[in-house]
Amino acid sequence: MNKYMVMVSLAALLTACGEKAEKAAEAPAAAPAQTDVAAQQAAPASAAPAVDKAALVESAKGAVQALGGTLKGELEAAMKAGGPVEAMGICHTKAPEIAKAVSAEKGMEVSRVSLKNRNPVMGQANEWQTAVLNDFEAKKAAGEDPATIAYAEVVNNEFRFMKAIPTAAVCLKCHGTELSPAVTAKLTELYPQDKATGYKEGDLRGAFVVVKNLAQ
Ligand code: HEC
Structure with missing residues (x-):
């Protein structure tokens, strides 16, 4: 029991x-x-x-400054050390690497595009970027200062930011109308489909692009 x-x-x-x-x-x-x-x-x-658009714009501006500042520093150092042909090689390998590193650090995709791009892949503007670049050209033609032209929008849960890049005198050695034979030769070697020459000081060279997927 x-x-x-x-x-x-x-x-x-x-x-x-x-x-x-x-x-x-x-x-x-x-x-x-x-x-x-x-x-x-x-x-x-x-x-x-x-969506706090103002905060996103501030972050995007920070990312643009980080990319622009790093590129400018690298370019100036390379131009001083070896002139435009050497600097071209450094731009060729370093510019995409720097864009990748800044994107990872900032948690936003940062790149540069142009209506007349040099880098055949990363420099190529997509449809909405082309529309914004055309709008930037129209604004500049209407008298706006290229240094302050920018765009920010949220479309389909994607934050999009672009900032115009004016052409400065220092850019003309590699993007201008009268290039040295050595620069031309290097361009032909590295960028056979290059469209990024013929610029004058003050022209719009292109734009920084910042994209962030807000659904993630
Ligand atoms: C030493 C030569 C050289 C100089 C000087 C130079 N660039 Fe470039 N630029 C390049 C090269 C090379 C690339 C392509 C880099 C790559 O493959 O991503 C490029 C790409 C770019 C791009 C990306 C879009 C595209 O066309 O592919 C922009 C925007 C740009 N340059 C703006 C400028 C501006 C603004 C200046 C002056 C402040 C400048 N560059 C000076 C060589 C130069």
């Missing part, structure tokens, strides 16, 4: 433990699932006002 009761209570204990164990196993899976559902339900209502 005693033995039987022990067995019953053991069975009850085991059952109880089994149930507890099952619930415990379910719980961690169930909790995040509920949170996900709650987040999804809340998202449509809160997505639009949650």
Whole structure:
């Protein structure tokens, strides 16, 4: 009789433990699932006002400054050390690397594009970037200062920022109308499809682009 009761209570204990164990196993899976559902339900209502465009613009400007500043420093050092032909080689390898590093550091995709691009892949503007570059040209023609022309918009949960890049005198050695034969030779070697020459000081050379996916 005693033995039987022990067995019953053991069975009850085991059952109880089994149930507890099952619930415990379910719980961690169930909790995040509920949170996900709650987040999804809340998202449509809160997505639009949650975008702080002014803060994104500030971050984008910081990213542009980081990329522009680093490129300028590298270019100046390379021009001093070896002149435009040497500097061309450095631009060729370093410019894409620097853009990648700054993008990773800032959590935003930073690049440079142009209507007349030199880099055949990264320098090529896509459809909306081409539209913005054309708009920048129109603004400059209407008398706006190229140094301050910029664009910022949120489209399909994507933050988009562009900032015009004016051509300075120092750029003309590699982007101008009268290039040295050595520079021309190097350009032909590195960029057989180059379109980025023939610029004058003050022309729009292109623009910085910053993109951030807000859905992530
Ligand atoms: C030593 C030569 C040299 C000088 C000087 C130079 N660039 Fe460039 N530039 C290049 C090269 C090479 C590339 C392509 C880099 C790459 O492959 O990403 C380039 C690319 C660019 C791009 C990216 C879009 C494109 O056409 O592919 C912009 C914008 C640009 N340069 C602006 C400037 C500006 C503004 C200056 C002056 C402040 C300047 N560059 C001076 C050699 C030069």
